[in-house]
Amino acid sequence: MLTHGAVRSTFATMLRLSCRPVITGMDNVPAEGGFIVASNHLSFLDSVLIQALFPRQVSFFAKAEYFTSPGLKGRGMRMFFESVGSVPVERQKQSASVEALHELGRIAAEGYGVGIYPEGTRSRDGRLYRGKNGVGWLALATGLPVVPVGLVGTEKLQAADSHTMRPARFEMHVGAPLRFEHLGQKHPLPVRREATAQVMDAIAAMSGQQRAEGYNAPPAAAQHD
Numbered sequence: 001m002l003t004h005g006a007v008r009s010t011f012a013t014m015l016r017l018s019c020r021p022v023i024t025g026m027d028n029v030p031a032e033g034g035f036i037v038a039s040n041h042l043s044f045l046d047s048v049l050i051q052a053l054f055p056r057q058v059s060f061f062a063k064a065e066y067f068t069s070p071g072l073k074g075r076g077m078r079m080f081f082e083s084v085g086s087v088p089v090e091r092q093k094q095s096a097s098v099e100a101l102h103e104l105g106r107i108a109a110e111g112y113g114v115g116i117y118p119e120g121t122r123s124r125d126g127r128l129y130r131g132k133n134g135v136g137w138l139a140l141a142t143g144l145p146v147v148p149v150g151l152v153g154t155e156k157l158q159a160a161d162s163h164t165m166r167p168a169r170f171e172m173h174v175g176a177p178l179r180f181e182h183l184g185q186k187h188p189l190p191v192r193r194e195a196t197a198q199v200m201d202a203i204a205a206m207s208g209q210q211r212a213e214g215y216n217a218p219p220a221a222a223q224h225d
Helices: 004-019 046-053 071-083 096-109 134-142 189-207
Strands: 022-024 035-039 061-063 087-089 113-116 146-152 171-174
Touching: 004 046, 035 046, 035 096, 035 134, 035 189, 046 113, 046 146, 046 171, 061 096, 096 113, 096 134, 113 134, 134 189, 146 189
Parallel strands: 022 171, 035 113, 035 146, 061 087
Antiparallel strands: 146 171
16 A cells, blocks of 8 residues: 555656646755745645645645545545645634644644645635735744745646646745744734735745735635635
8 A cells, every 4th residue: 555655756746747847946945843835826736736746744724524535535535635744624613714723833833844825715816815814823823934835827727616637737936934033822913914914925926926905705605625
């Protein structure tokens, strides 16, 4: 049976051969210790792309049903998401967002990589939306470096209404780590907002997206985020 590391490696090889991605800045990923990946969000596949191609494991949250589906397909899905470092979360719970941030902080504090999308949900129109303050809270609460990522063209890999991946070239640009003062979980909101703004500026510089003024709101019937 394939080990979890082998699953990640195999998927990464498939991506490189089928999609021929343009990847820059992987040397910016810290060689040791906890770190936070903050990325723009264009596709349902963004998390597994980062998880497969990064040199270190990055834990993103994924819907709990990916880990609990029955049958052979369900077992395969669970193994894949566990292999790339995904962590199940019950999204229907009102407290899920707060609990998720604290769990990401715990994982990162133990010396691992964690991933977050400051926009909150995928951009359907290609613009980069205003970052929510969770990434600022996480950076200041842990004091760990934030590695900004700019994705380009990943929306071409899977249509919003499809469950099928199609090969397409995309870009993944990894920026220099941003470092913020370690203020703990209790810190002023203006400082958190400023940290979030710095992260979003770094992402925008790499993704080349047009900036949107407000926050991104998911459609009521969103299926894949």
